[in-house]
Amino acid sequence: MKFLNIILSILLLILTICGDYIVFKSKYSDSQLFRGFADSLVHASIGCVSAITFFSNGLNIPLSSCICNVSICTVLSSFIDVDHFIVARTFNFKEFVSKRGIFHCTSFCLLITGILYIIYYNTRNPNILLLKFMFLIAYSSHHIRDSNRRGLWLYPYGHTPAIDYYLSVIIICILPHIYVYLYSHLKLNMKTYVNNYTVV
Numbered sequence: 793m794k795f796l797n798i799i800l801s802i803l804l805l806i807l808t809i810c811g812d813y814i815v816f817k818s819k820y821s822d823s824q825l826f827r828g829f830a831d832s833l834v835h836a837s838i839g840c841v842s843a844i845t846f847f848s849n850g851l852n853i854p855l856s857s858c859i860c861n862v863s864i865c866t867v868l869s870s871f872i873d874v875d876h877f878i879v880a881r882t883f884n885f886k887e888f889v890s891k892r893g894i895f896h897c898t899s900f901c902l903l904i905t906g907i908l909y910i911i912y913y914n915t916r917n918p919n920i921l922l923l924k925f926m927f928l929i930a931y932s933s934h935h936i937r938d939s940n941r942r943g944l945w946l947y948p949y950g951h952t953p954a955i956d957y958y959l960s961v962i963i964i965c966i967l968p969h970i971y972v973y974l975y976s977h978l979k980l981n982m983k984t985y986v987n988n989y990t991v992v
C-alpha cells in the first residue's frame with residue numbers, strides 16, 4: 793500500500809508539472825480554446841489521481857463506493873471552471889479565463905465543506921462524509937493549482953499573493969495524505985454504517 797502511495801504521489805507530481813507545461817508552454821498554448829480545454833482536463837486528472845490516492849490508504853470502503861466517489865471528484869475538479877462562463881457570460885475564451893466566479897472562492901467552498909460536515913455529524917451518514925472529502929479534494933487541488941498564477945480568493949479578505957509554483961505542486965501532492973489523516977479523525981461510528989453503502 794505504501795509503494796502504491798509513492799507511485800500515485802509521483803504520478804500527481806508528473807501530471808501537475810507536465811500538465812502545466814502542455815497548457816501554458818506548448819506550441820498549442822497560443823490557442824485560448826486549447827488552453828481552456830487542456831486546463832480543465834489537467835484539473836480533472838489531478839482530482840482523479842488525488843481521490844484514488846485518498847482511497848488507496850486502507851479506509852475499509854467498498855470498491856463500488858470508491859469508484860463512484862473518484863468519478864464524482866474527477867467531474868467536480870473540472871466543473872469548478874464552469875463559473876468562468878457564468879461570470880463572463882460569454883464563450884469568448886479570453887474574457888472567460890480572466891474572470892473567476894464563486895466556485896473559485898476558497899472561503900465559500902470552506903463554508904460548504906463545514907455545512908456538509910454538520911449534516912454528516914447529525915445524520916451519521918458516511919456517504920455525506922465521503923462527499924465532503926471528494927468536494928474538499930476537488931476544490932483544494934483546483935484552487936492551489938490556480939493559486940500559483942492568481943493567489944487564493946479568501947473572501948472577505950480578498951486575494952492572497954500568488955503562491956510559489958513548486959510550493960503549490962508539493963501541496964497538491966501532499967493534500968490527499970493529509971485528508972486521509974483528517975478522515976480517520978473525523979469519522980464517527982463508521983463501523984455500523986460502512987456496510988450500508990448503496991449510493992454515494
Ligand SMILES: [Zn+2]
Pocket residue numbers: 872873896934938
Ligand atoms: Zn480554475
